[in-house]
Amino acid sequence: MSKKWVYIQDLGSYVGQEITLKGWVYNTRSSGSKIKFLLLRDGTGYIQCVLFQGETLQEYLDQFSLLTQESSVIVTGIVREEKRALGGFELGLTSFEIVHKTEDYPITPKEHGTGFLMDQRHLWIRSKRQHAVLRVRAEVIRLCREFFDKNGFLCVDAPILTPSACEGTTTLFEVGYFGEKAYLTQSGQLYSEATARAFGKVYCFGPTFRAEKSKTRKHLTEFWMLEPEVSFATLDENMELAENLVEYVIQKIMETREPELKSLERNCDVLKKYRAPFERLHYNDAAKMLEKGSPDFKYGSDFGAPQETFLTSKYDKPFFVHRFPKAIKAFYMKQDPEDATLSLSCDLLAPEGYGEVIGGGCREESIDVLLKEIEKHKLDQKDFEWYLDLRRYGSAPSAGFGLGIERAVAWICGIEHVRETIPFPRMLERLRP
Amino acid sequence: MSKKWVYIQDLGSYVGQEITLKGWVYNTRSSGSKIKFLLLRDGTGYIQCVLFQGETLQEYLDQFSLLTQESSVIVTGIVREEKRALGGFELGLTSFEIVHKTEDYPITPKEHGTGFLMDQRHLWIRSKRQHAVLRVRAEVIRLCREFFDKNGFLCVDAPILTPSACEGTTTLFEVGYFGEKAYLTQSGQLYSEATARAFGKVYCFGPTFRAEKSKTRKHLTEFWMLEPEVSFATLDENMELAENLVEYVIQKIMETREPELKSLERNCDVLKKYRAPFERLHYNDAAKMLEKGSPDFKYGSDFGAPQETFLTSKYDKPFFVHRFPKAIKAFYMKQDPEDATLSLSCDLLAPEGYGEVIGGGCREESIDVLLKEIEKHKLDQKDFEWYLDLRRYGSAPSAGFGLGIERAVAWICGIEHVRETIPFPRMLERLRP
Numbered sequence: 001m002s003k004k005w006v007y008i009q010d011l012g013s014y015v016g017q018e019i020t021l022k023g024w025v026y027n028t029r030s031s032g033s034k035i036k037f038l039l040l041r042d043g044t045g046y047i048q049c050v051l052f053q054g055e056t057l058q059e060y061l062d063q064f065s066l067l068t069q070e071s072s073v074i075v076t077g078i079v080r081e082e083k084r085a086l087g088g089f090e091l092g093l094t095s096f097e098i099v100h101k102t103e104d105y106p107i108t109p110k111e112h113g114t115g116f117l118m119d120q121r122h123l124w125i126r127s128k129r130q131h132a133v134l135r136v137r138a139e140v141i142r143l144c145r146e147f148f149d150k151n152g153f154l155c156v157d158a159p160i161l162t163p164s165a166c167e168g169t170t171t172l173f174e175v176g177y178f179g180e181k182a183y184l185t186q187s188g189q190l191y192s193e194a195t196a197r198a199f200g201k202v203y204c205f206g207p208t209f210r211a212e213k214s215k216t217r218k219h220l221t222e223f224w225m226l227e228p229e230v231s232f233a234t235l236d237e238n239m240e241l242a243e244n245l246v247e248y249v250i251q252k253i254m255e256t257r258e259p260e261l262k263s264l265e266r267n268c269d270v271l272k273k274y275r276a277p278f279e280r281l282h283y284n285d286a287a288k289m290l291e292k293g294s295p296d297f298k299y300g301s302d303f304g305a306p307q308e309t310f311l312t313s314k315y316d317k318p319f320f321v322h323r324f325p326k327a328i329k330a331f332y333m334k335q336d337p338e339d340a341t342l343s344l345s346c347d348l349l350a351p352e353g354y355g356e357v358i359g360g361g362c363r364e365e366s367i368d369v370l371l372k373e374i375e376k377h378k379l380d381q382k383d384f385e386w387y388l389d390l391r392r393y394g395s396a397p398s399a400g401f402g403l404g405i406e407r408a409v410a411w412i413c414g415i416e417h418v419r420e421t422i423p424f425p426r427m428l429e430r431l432r433p
Numbered sequence: 434m435s436k437k438w439v440y441i442q443d444l445g446s447y448v449g450q451e452i453t454l455k456g457w458v459y460n461t462r463s464s465g466s467k468i469k470f471l472l473l474r475d476g477t478g479y480i481q482c483v484l485f486q487g488e489t490l491q492e493y494l495d496q497f498s499l500l501t502q503e504s505s506v507i508v509t510g511i512v513r514e515e516k517r518a519l520g521g522f523e524l525g526l527t528s529f530e531i532v533h534k535t536e537d538y539p540i541t542p543k544e545h546g547t548g549f550l551m552d553q554r555h556l557w558i559r560s561k562r563q564h565a566v567l568r569v570r571a572e573v574i575r576l577c578r579e580f581f582d583k584n585g586f587l588c589v590d591a592p593i594l595t596p597s598a599c600e601g602t603t604t605l606f607e608v609g610y611f612g613e614k615a616y617l618t619q620s621g622q623l624y625s626e627a628t629a630r631a632f633g634k635v636y637c638f639g640p641t642f643r644a645e646k647s648k649t650r651k652h653l654t655e656f657w658m659l660e661p662e663v664s665f666a667t668l669d670e671n672m673e674l675a676e677n678l679v680e681y682v683i684q685k686i687m688e689t690r691e692p693e694l695k696s697l698e699r700n701c702d703v704l705k706k707y708r709a710p711f712e713r714l715h716y717n718d719a720a721k722m723l724e725k726g727s728p729d730f731k732y733g734s735d736f737g738a739p740q741e742t743f744l745t746s747k748y749d750k751p752f753f754v755h756r757f758p759k760a761i762k763a764f765y766m767k768q769d770p771e772d773a774t775l776s777l778s779c780d781l782l783a784p785e786g787y788g789e790v791i792g793g794g795c796r797e798e799s800i801d802v803l804l805k806e807i808e809k810h811k812l813d814q815k816d817f818e819w820y821l822d823l824r825r826y827g828s829a830p831s832a833g834f835g836l837g838i839e840r841a842v843a844w845i846c847g848i849e850h851v852r853e854t855i856p857f858p859r860m861l862e863r864l865r866p
Contacts, residue, residue: 005665007633009585022665023633024827043633043664044585072829074665100798100828122627122819123826131631138588145578152442152477155571159857160593160617160640161606161655163864173594175608175617177654178644182864184593184608194555194866195856198564200440200456200476206640207593211611221610222594231476232438232455232507365533386555386866393556394457395533396505423628424592431596431615433627433819 003076008045011089014079018094021047024126025071025102027109028064036064038093039086040075041126048082049075049091056094063098069108070126072099121424122433132260133420137409139257141205143249144226144403148203153228156195158188158204164383171210173221184209190332190387192229193363193398197390203228215428216305217417218355220406222426229400235344235362238399239320242348242358243276245403246318250274253412266414270352279319283342286311286321300341302328308355315351322346331373332387334362346401354411360401367391436509441478444522447512451527454480457559458504458535460542461497469497471526472519473508474559481515482508482524489527496531502541503559505532547852554857555866565693566853570842572690574638576682577659577836581636586661589628591621591637597816604643606654617642623765623820625662626796626831630823636661648861649738650850651788653839655859662833668777668795671832672753675781675791676709678836679751683707686845699847703785712752716775719744719754733774735761741788748784755779764806765820767795779834787844793834800824 023042456475
């Protein structure tokens with residue numbers, strides 16, 4: 001009795017037709033013995049299926065009690081418009097078949113602790129909240145790629161296995177590579193500088209790794225990073241690119257994922273106000289604000305969570321802090337020609353307490369300066385000979401940034417912890433499932 | 434004297450206007466003392482710039498000899514349509530500025546050995562051939578994503594750091610994970626089965642790793658894999674999805690990358706014929722063909738390069754081989770209900786000698802069968818408890834496949850070795866640059 005198999009997300013094209021859906025029982029309820037409701041999910045949406053005495057055989061009414069939570073089922077019925085129903089349609093069930101009856105599904109409508117849910121991540125992702133977050137994530141990724149593809153950037157992947165550190169040596173994961181030591185990439189940036197010399201403007205997008213021992217709501221050991229790099233770009237052009245990207249993603253996400261954001265109780269009116277240009281705050285000016293307002297801050301140091309929280313409380317839109325002290329930045333960051341103690345760097349801080357979602361800047365183009373910095377940072381010059389070649393042959397200004405996808409998704413969704421923004425989070429003490 | 438900075442790929446909008454380009458010297462030539470030609474690349478294209486006595490100052494004519502290969506330059510001039518020129522435009526130079534003069538660029542127009550070029554990969558990617566291949570790669574990736582996004586699939590990333598093997602234990606890269614042992618993923622498939630139960634139809638796309646000790650033209654240790662997974666799909670539906678994907682990518686790539694394919698001397702007429710449906714050859718029938726034609730083959734074994742070469746010589750389109758012996762497949766592959774020695778698996782073999790580009794099949798949905806297989810394959814059940822949960826709670830048929838991006842790009846480009854299809858290849862004895 002199976003009819004054409006369709007998905008809930010496509011039901012609008014099948015009103016009045018008898019079709020088949022394949023999915024899982026989300027929940028059930030009865031209204032007396034003559035009418036029964038099955039809320040079905042097929043991964044693309046939810047639909048209320050109605051079993052009505054007279055429309056279906058008695059055997060299906062009798063078997064209804066077998067439809068336990070998360071049992072897999074194949075249902076056939078007629079699609080009806082129903083304004084009051086979730087999604088705008090309901091299915092008048094004519095028959096169903098239980099593929100697999102689930103007993104004692106571990107995640108019930110009652111409250112569970114996060115540790116328990118994280119252990120059940122392979123099942124937890126079936127719940128409505130995780131659905132909403134991961135559907136936003138997928139769309140953020142799609143929009144980021146679309147933004148760069150439309151703007152003439154080429155996607156050029158950086159390698160994951162690398163012979164040396166890029167962002168300091170304290171957070172490296174080591175891999176045995178046929179008797180050699182390799183490291184998981186911390187950032188594709190050094191490689192993106194090479195590809196930007198080849199292709200002008202590029203981006204890479206892939207997983208990056210930091211062996212962070214800190215357990216905070218912002219840290220994963222494995223996270224996805226989007227990293228554009230533009231040859232000949234200035235710091236201002238870099239900030240423009242970053243704000244245009246952020247505006248594009250946030251404004252566009254509302255076109256397709258507003259229902260998910262609302263289900264997460266995200267205030268979309270606040271998001272709609274995040275339009276470029278974003279303010280640009282010099283590090284020195286930020287430092288003055290902090291010295292007045294945040295007693296723990298010392299000029300010259302990086303921002304921690306208290307400083308970010310303080311600064312973001314002063315703005316109702318994302319904003320840049322630029323020209324951080326050279327001493328706290330990576331070896332390749334270009335010195336500010338107007339103040340040798342500062343660098344041509346920029347971070348984008350998200351409001352609502354989210355803090356840094358983008359970090360970037362201009363790269364040093366002089367080989368002599370770079371050689372000194374490599375020595376100062378106690379790095380092995382041999383490891384960077386290929387990178388130095390980019391200054392030997394056709395050196396040019398270059399600027400770019402990294403957008404951490406999970407932090408951006410947490411901010412856009414308005415959720416507390418990045419662990420929910422990636423399908424299978426990896427953290428200190430969390431390598432499973 | 435700098436004007437609006439534009440890219441070569443956008444020159445069509447600036448005919449008759451004076452603009453600025455930023456890029457690198459590809460080569461130069463002179464025609465007497467009054468006219469000089471600079472072939473400039475900016476990463477998005479190439480353009481001939483003409484320096485003509487009378488149109489520019491004498492100082493630029495005098496400095497022309499400083500324009501060595503791969504020097505970085507900023508040039509200003511007037512865009513002219515010129516049908517005979519590469520790209521259809523030329524630039525009447527009014528001025529230029531050398532940003533960095535390159536001396537002794539290592540890659541000259543003369544022939545270089547592959548080992549040398551691989552060591553110079555960070556520079557080699559600036560050459561025309563590598564440009565063409567990597568631009569095809571970027572577009573293949575974009576089209577794959579577009580195909581799935583358009584067809585209602587959700588992109589759900591699988592983790593890279595995993596606690597256990599997925600495709601056998603002999604090719605694992607081990608990572609130290611805060612005192613625990615972790616492994617780099619060999620495939621996202623086990624995780625995609627979990628996400629397909631959550632979202633119906635999904636794909637993941639990311640780097641995967643195999644510690645392959647073999648040095649062949651088809652093997653990388655780090656390669657990107659696209660892996661869709663569909664809950665409730667049959668083997669036939671899986672093959673349909675695969676052939677539709679391949680047709681989509683190959684037909685669409687010609688719309689934007691035909692110039693690159695032609696520059697690689699790829700016969701595009703051959704590619705244009707690769708339209709679905711593709712033939713489906715039962716393993717038993719393939720075995721009969723091989724037993725007649727390829728003396729080294731024994732029924733029950735997997736195909737090696739000689740068998741793939743023999744079979745692909747019989748077809749002028751991609752084709753599937755399905756129902757490989759169960760014994761040579763991974764533990765999760767579903768048994769063929771019509772022959773217990775076979776599996777519901779399928780490979781797509783590319784013609785022209787390229788062989789396997791897709792491998793996939795149906796996953797075992799019975800927990801009892803899976804438990805026996807885990808034991809038979811000497812795997813540790815404890816590592817797979819979460820995967821077994823997918824059979825405990827709402828088990829359902831599931832099918833999917835993996836498309837190796839580098840093999841697909843090599844085939845589409847018609848090039849010999851996968852090492853040129855990824856920006857920074859990783860192979861046995863090759864972890865640099």
